[in-house]
Structures are given as C-alpha cells and as structure tokens.
C-alpha cells in the first residue's frame with residue numbers, strides 16, 4: 001500500500017454527490033483514530049497536515065505512519081499538504097512520498113496567485129500529485145496565522161472560472177462564509193454564490209473551516225458541488241476535552257496510554273459523525 005493522490009477520490013465523490021472528509025492529523029494517535037474509523041466504515045479519507053504539523057511531528061515520521069496505516073487497514077490513503085505556501089517545501093515533501101498538495105496563494109493579488117499556483121501545478125503533475133488551491137480568503141486561525149475577518153473575502157464565481165482554466169488545478173477551495181477555528185457568531189454560508197461557482201467551474205470544490213458548521217449546511221454544500229470537507233478544530237476540542245476530564249478525575253494519572261485513550265475515543269465519535277455527514281461511508 002502506498003499514499004495516493006486525491007484526484008480520483010474527489011472525482012468519484014463529485015460523480016456520486018458525496019464528499020471526502022479531510023481530517024487534520026498531528027501524531028500517531030490522531031492518524032490511528034482517523035484511519036481505523038474510516039476503514040471500519042469503508043470510507044475514503046484524506047489525512048491533512050499543515051506546515052507546522054510537519055515541523056512538529058517530522059515529515060518522515062508522518063509519511064511512514066500514514067503508509068503503515070494504509071497498509072495495515074488495507075485502505076488507499078491520501079496524505080495531503082494543507083495550506084502550504086512554498087514551492088521548495090512542497091517539492092521536498094512530494095519527493096518524500098506525499099501525493100496531494102494544497103498550494104495556498106490566496107493572500108496574493110489575483111495574477112500572482114495564478115502564477116504561483118500554475119508553477120506548483122506544473123511541478124506536481126509531473127509526479128502525479130493532485131493540487132488544490134484557494135481563491136478568495138477565509139478568516140480565522142489558519143495554521144499559526146490569524147486572518148482577521150476584515151481581511152477575508154468571498155470567491156468571485158467568474159474569477160474562479162478564469163483561475164481554474166489558467167492554473168490547471170484539480171480542486172478549488174472556495175470562500176463562501178466558513179472560517180478556520182472556532183466561530184464566535186452563527187456561521188452563514190453563501191449558497192447562492194456556491195451554486196454560481198458550481199455553474200462556472202467543473203472541478204471538485206473544497207470547503208475549509210467545516211468545524212462548527214451544522215450538518216444541514218454541510219449537506220447543502222455537498223449538494224452544490226463541495227467534494228472535500230476539511231475538519232480540524234472539532235477533533236482537537238473533542239480530544240482535549242476528554243483528556244482534561246480524565247486528568248481532572250484522575251489527578252495522579254501519569255500513564256499516557258491511560259489518559260490519551262479517552263481522547264482517542266472522543267475523537268473517534270467525531271470522525272464517525274463527519275463521515276456520516278459527508279455520506280462517504282461504504283464508498284471504498
């Protein structure tokens with residue numbers, strides 16, 4: 001078993017009108033929970049890591065653990081570079097075995113965003129690596145960066161058409177009202193805009209910032225072309241809350257195998273719910 005690109009996975013989801021859940025992982029335990037749960041539910045799944053995750057856990061460790069997880073669970077797995085910005089960093093990680101990349105140039109002016117992304121696509125497609133890019137910008141906590149909601153802006157559907165044609169990307173991340181991290185107010189998604197983007201663009205669309213968004217809104221997004229749903233914060237909260245509770249009930253606990261287990265169980269519940277929400281169970 002080896003790590004695969006997300007191209008076919010996302011095209012299958014687009015044809016079948018469901019979405020692939022993409023979970024941000026950080027270590028052995030998060031990878032185990034996500035992969036074992038997806039395997040039990042026969043769901044395709046994407047494991048995502050931001051640059052700071054690879055710095056924290058180590059590229060070689062993450063690639064090796066994901067490859068082993070794919071093999072042990074007999075599940076073709078995609079390890080995806082989430083919010084990467086540097087071509088040299090992407091090249092290095094592709095050469096280490098990663099086959100799915102997000103190049104995030106959404107902070108750059110339109111023409112520079114296109115040039116940057118087109119360069120990455122040119123490199124990645126030579127290695128059969130799929131590429132996602134973002135047009136528009138989400139607010140909230142993005143890896144180590146806080147993007148103020150004033151700096152966020154929504155995806156323009158006609159610009160999206162030009163962007164996809166000129167970059168050659170395989171999937172497009174859209175900004176339609178979701179944000180990374182915790183929501184301070186009730187989130188609202190601009191479904192009219194999403195429907196228009198879907199009319200203009202024929203590649204799979206990606207929803208970032210899916211934690212804290214209702215199941216109903218996620219399902220409606222999927223019906224309008226979202227084929228990949230990114231989840232990070234909901235997993236972190238479930239894990240941390242369960243570990244904190246265990247430690248408060250067992251103040252003398254010091255064995256990680258004991259206090260991490262309730263965190264893994266809480267995370268498993270979230271992964272199951274997101275797979276059901278994406279309607280990806282049984283789609284292997």
Ligand code: 13P
Pocket residue numbers: 024082083179180181182207208209210211230231232233234
């Ligand atoms: P959340 O942390 O809001 O779930 O966002 C995850 C994400 O979009 C990763 O790219």
